[in-house]
Amino acid sequence: MDCQEIQVLELVTFYPWFRQRPYGRFHFRVCRTLPCALGGAGKTFAALEKLLGVKGDPHHGALVSEDGRFSLEYAECLASCGTAPVILCNDDFHEKVNEARATELVAACK
């Protein structure tokens, strides 16, 4: 394709629907834009990391559980800023997701 690896990496990391590795069967996306960040998205993300058993640097793509069942990543504004923090689990939208609600959502995936 006559391009350098860095150009491919730039492309893949810029557009959210390109993936660097396969997502889990249940893929969680946590909005991190300012209203959700102020509403506790960081705590929700940390709770999901523990609940899903994923680790790593979320700034380098989705975190995937060892069994490939779950994955987690940050997302930009999901267009419901008044109900922060907001997440997606696959295509299902969830608002005001605190640690307790995150626990319920993960339990429903098992």
Ligand code: FES
């Ligand atoms: S900032 Fe999270 S939905 Fe808009």
